[in-house]
Amino acid sequence: MAGHESSLKDKFLSLVYGGEGTLLDWARAGKLTSILNESEIACLICEGRDTGPMRRGGVIGELRLAALRGDIKATLSEFDLWGIKPKPTGPAQEGQLYCYIHRDDARRYFARIGLDIPAGCPLWCWLNAKQASEASKLRQDQRDKADYQQECSRVWGISNALSITGLEGITYHPDLFAWRSRYEGGTLEKWAREVAPDGVKGKRGRRKKSAPA
Known part of the structure; x- marks a missing residue:
C-alpha cells in the first residue's frame, strides 16, 4: 500500500510541480504553470547564473515595483508560494506582498519595455508556453x-x-x-x-x- 501511495504522490507532483529538475529545466520542458511569482520570474531572467542576493534581488525588486505601480498586471497577496502567510522577522518584512503574474501579462510588459528575449531560453519558454525545442516553430x-x-x-x-x-x-x-x-x-x-x-x-x-x- 505504501508503494502505491508513493507512486501516486510522485505522479501528482510530476504533473503539477514539474517533477525532477530545476525551475530552468521545467521551463525548457514547457512544464511551468501560467502564473509565477516575482522570485521565480527573476530566476528565469537570471538563468541560474547571476543569482547572488544583490544581483537577483535587484531583478525581484524591479518586478515587484512594476507590479505595485501597475506597469505589469499582477495579483498581490500576503501569502507566499506555499500558501503560507510568513511571520515578519524584521521591519523590512512588515506588510510584505508577493506578486503573482500571468505569462501573458509578463510577455506584454517585457515587450513594452523593449526587452529582447532570445528564443528558446527559459524565460522565452515560459512566456510562450513552449518547449525549448519549439523555438524555431513559432511565428x-x-x-x-x-x-x-x-x-x-x-x-x-x-x-x-x-x-x-x-x-x-x-x-x-x-x-x-x-x-x-x-x-x-x-x-x-x-x-x-x-x-x-x-x-x-x-x-x-x-x-x-x-x-x-
Whole structure:
C-alpha cells in the first residue's frame, strides 16, 4: 500500500510541480504553470547564473515595483508560494506582498519595455508556453501582433479619444513605442485599426510636418 501511495504522490507532483529538475529545466520542458511569482520570474531572467542576493534581488525588486505601480498586471497577496502567510522577522518584512503574474501579462510588459528575449531560453519558454525545442516553430509576428493589439486595447481603455495615425496617435504612444523598432508604421496602424473603438476607426491624426524646401 505504501508503494502505491508513493507512486501516486510522485505522479501528482510530476504533473503539477514539474517533477525532477530545476525551475530552468521545467521551463525548457514547457512544464511551468501560467502564473509565477516575482522570485521565480527573476530566476528565469537570471538563468541560474547571476543569482547572488544583490544581483537577483535587484531583478525581484524591479518586478515587484512594476507590479505595485501597475506597469505589469499582477495579483498581490500576503501569502507566499506555499500558501503560507510568513511571520515578519524584521521591519523590512512588515506588510510584505508577493506578486503573482500571468505569462501573458509578463510577455506584454517585457515587450513594452523593449526587452529582447532570445528564443528558446527559459524565460522565452515560459512566456510562450513552449518547449525549448519549439523555438524555431513559432511565428513571432503572430505573437507580436496579438500582444500589440492587446496593449492598444488597454491604452484605448484609458484614453479612447486617441487616433490611430499621427504623432499623437496610438502607434506613437510611449507604452507601444517598443514595437516601432521591429515593425513598419503601416503594419502597426493596420494592427491597431483591427481593434480600434468604433469612434476612432475613421479618425485621422495630425500628419508629420514636412521639412521646409
